[in-house]
Amino acid sequence: MRQTSDPELACPVAPVVDIVFSRWTTPILWSLHTYGRQRFVELERRLTSITPKVLTERLRRLERDGLVSRTYHAEVPPRVEYEITELGASLGPLFAHLTTWADENLARVDEARAAYDERR
Amino acid sequence: MRQTSDPELACPVAPVVDIVFSRWTTPILWSLHTYGRQRFVELERRLTSITPKVLTERLRRLERDGLVSRTYHAEVPPRVEYEITELGASLGPLFAHLTTWADENLARVDEARAAYDERR
DNA sequence: CTGCATCCCTTATGATACTG
DNA sequence: CAGTATCATAAGGGATGCAG
Numbered sequence: 477m478r479q480t481s482d483p484e485l486a487c488p489v490a491p492v493v494d495i496v497f498s499r500w501t502t503p504i505l506w507s508l509h510t511y512g513r514q515r516f517v518e519l520e521r522r523l524t525s526i527t528p529k530v531l532t533e534r535l536r537r538l539e540r541d542g543l544v545s546r547t548y549h550a551e552v553p554p555r556v557e558y559e560i561t562e563l564g565a566s567l568g569p570l571f572a573h574l575t576t577w578a579d580e581n582l583a584r585v586d587e588a589r590a591a592y593d594e595r596r
Numbered sequence: 597m598r599q600t601s602d603p604e605l606a607c608p609v610a611p612v613v614d615i616v617f618s619r620w621t622t623p624i625l626w627s628l629h630t631y632g633r634q635r636f637v638e639l640e641r642r643l644t645s646i647t648p649k650v651l652t653e654r655l656r657r658l659e660r661d662g663l664v665s666r667t668y669h670a671e672v673p674p675r676v677e678y679e680i681t682e683l684g685a686s687l688g689p690l691f692a693h694l695t696t697w698a699d700e701n702l703a704r705v706d707e708a709r710a711a712y713d714e715r716r
Numbered sequence: 717c718t719g720c721a722t723c724c725c726t727t728a729t730g731a732t733a734c735t736g
Numbered sequence: 737c738a739g740t741a742t743c744a745t746a747a748g749g750g751a752t753g754c755a756g
Binding site: 487488489495503506542567574578581584587593 | 615660686698708712
Binding site: 517551 | 718719721
């Protein structure tokens with residue numbers, strides 16, 4: 477939980493940020509949305525630098541928030557599959573909007589940084 | 597810096613998240629966008645629980661990224677005004693989109709949480 | 717394979733006091 | 737007013753080992 481209740485008073489988007497934009501959540505949602513239902517190891521491999529501990533934590537949280545669903549198959553060895561829910565998929569247009577903004581403006585951010593750094 | 601370079605490989609929105617959705621950045625941008633140009637103290641009062649140290653850090657970063665501009669008036673006492681830039685303001689529609697999603701889906705997240713918690 | 721339990725460490729954030 | 741400096745604390749995340 478990065479944002480506490482107070483910032484929310486000043487900003488209506490704060491609660492969403494807390495749910496959707498915590499660390500690792502966008503890459504996880506993006507993977508599930510783009511490549512479909514996946515096993516734990518598949519996600520682990522795709523998010524190259526994540527540790528199993530952290531991946532588990534994030535998936536639990538996303539499951540609790542209703543953005544991801546978890547299916548356990550009692551086999552040997554066990555198989556667990558994760559899939560984005562309808563609620564999670566409803567973030568799709570938002571992510572697309574975000575990508576568009578990035579394409580159009582990220583270069584300007586870089587320029588601003590370069591200019592700022594040069595001034596010192 | 598919450599997101600490192602690796603998650604970016606798996607997710608095109610990760611870089612934007614890093615810039616726009618770090619802690620305190622949305623309340624700050626929201627305040628400047630909604631209430632216009634403001635002094636340091638005004639922001640401090642609006643974001644009720646932020647400390648001057650953290651507010652300074654965030655404003656510096658937003659300034660470096662070109663989302664906020666800082667104007668220093670050499671008076672006694674000194675007066676410093678912060679204002680959202682054109683680049684910062686270009687996030688407006690995105691924030692609106694976010695707010696819409698929140699209005700429509702936050703209740704479903706709450707339900708999912710309640711259901712999840714009850715299952716244990 | 718999936719993932720929980722520990723331990724440990726770094727970093728981020730917060731509280732407090734103090735300057736130009 | 738607009739910060740800076742210092743210290744304290746908590747949270748995030750990595751490493752390792754083990755269990756179902």
